[in-house]
Amino acid sequence: MQSQNMSDTIESYLKAILAQQEQIEIRRAEIADRFNCVPSQINYVIKTRFTPQRGYVVESKRGGGGYIRIVKTHLRDDQTSLAVMRANVPARLRVRDAQAMTQQLFDAGVISQETGNAMLAAMSHHTLAVADSRLEEMLRARLFLSFLDSLRYE
Template sequence: MQGQNISDVIEHYLKAMLDSSRQVEISRAEIAQHFNCVPSQINYVIKTRFTPQRGYVVESKRGGGGYIRILKVHLRDDQDLISLMAENIPQALRERDGQALIQQLYDAALIDRQAGNMMLAVLSHQTLNMGDREAEDELRSRLLLAFLDSLRYER
C-alpha cells in the first residue's frame, strides 16, 4: 500500500466490495470511521471515482438511516441517439414535443410500449398541471432528461 493515498485505498476497498455484487450500500460515517478519515473524504472519492463515465451510478439518502448506494452499470451500445436527444432538449419542453421524443425512442426500439406509455403519462399536462405553463414545461424537460439519462445504462 506504500505510495497510495487514502483516496486510492478507499476506492480500492469499495471496488472490492463491488466485485462480489453489482451494487453496494454503505454508510458514509462508517466507512470514514473504518479508514479514520473525515466523511467528506468519502464524498470526494465517490464523486470523483464512481461516476457514470466510469460505469457507476450513485444514489443517496440523507439523514438518519441514510445510505450511499453505488451501482456498477454497463453503458448501452446505442448512446448516439440518446446523447443527441439529451443535448437538444430545450430548457422548457412542450407536451407535444415530449410525445414526439418518446415516439422516437420507441421507434428506435430503445424503449418498449409500456415504458413509453408510462413516460407519456408522466410528461402529460394532466399529470404536470401546475397552473404555470412555463414551470410545467421546464419540469417536463427535466423529467425527460432524467429518463434519457436512465436509458444510458443497463442495470
Template sequence: MQGQNISDVIEHYLKAMLGSTRQVEISRAEIAQQFNCVPSQINYVIKTRFTPQRGYVVESKRGGGGYIRILKVHLRDDQDLLAMMVANMPPAIRERDAQVLIQQLYDADVIDRQEGNMMLTVLSHHTLQQGDRQAEDELRSRLLLAFLASLRYER
C-alpha cells in the first residue's frame, strides 16, 4: 500500500466489501475508527469515488442507527435520450405532453408497455387531481423527473 493515500485505501476497502455483492451498508463512524481518520474523510471518499457516473448510488440515514448504503449499478446504454429529457423538462407539464414523452420512451425501447401504462396512470389528471391545475402540472413534472432518474440504471 506504499504510495497510496488514505482516501485510496478507504476506496479500495469499500470496493473490496462490495466484491461480488450489489450493495453494502456501513457505519461512517466505524470505518473512520478502523482507519484512524475523521468521519469527514469517509464522506469525502464516498462523495468523490462512489458517484453515479462511476456506477454507484449512495443512500444514507443519519442519527444513532444511521448508515451509509452503497449500491453498485449499471448505467443504461440510452443515457443521451434520458439526459436530454431531464434537461428539457419544464417545471410544469400538462398531461398530454407527459403522454407524448412516455410514448417516446416506449418507442425507444427504454420502457415496456407495462411500465408505460403504470407511468400514464400515475401521471393522469384522475390520479393527481390537485384542485389547482398549476400545482398538478408541477407535481407531474417532478414525478416524471423521478421516473427518468430511476430509468438511468439497469435492474
C-alpha cells in the first residue's frame, strides 16, 4: 500500500471536513501542530489544492485573530457557473488544472463523460506537443476558454 505524503494527508483532512459542511475556518498554526509540520506546509496545500479551478474560494485574515476560510463552491446554473469558471481561467493553464476544471464541469452535470474525455484529449500534453511549456499552457488556456464558450449554446 502506498503511503500518502504530508500534503495529501492535510488535503484529505480538510476535504473530509468540507464534505460535512459548506465552509471551514482554520488557523494555520493549529493545523500545522495537528500534523506536526511547519505552517508554510499548510499554505502550500491551500494554495495548490484549494483553488478556484478546483471549485474552492479561499479567504484569509491575518493577525492574532486571523483565520483561513475555505468555501466549496457549488455550480448554480450553467450560465452562471460557466461565467465564474471562465473568469478564473488563468492565462496559462496546467494539465492538472484543466483536468480538475473539466472534472468539476462533469460533476456538476454541465458536460457528459464523452465531452469531458474529448476536452481532456484535446488539451493533453501529447496532443498539443509543443516544446515550450509556457506556450503549451497558453494554448491549453485558450482551448479551455473556447470549450467554455461553446457550452453556452445548445
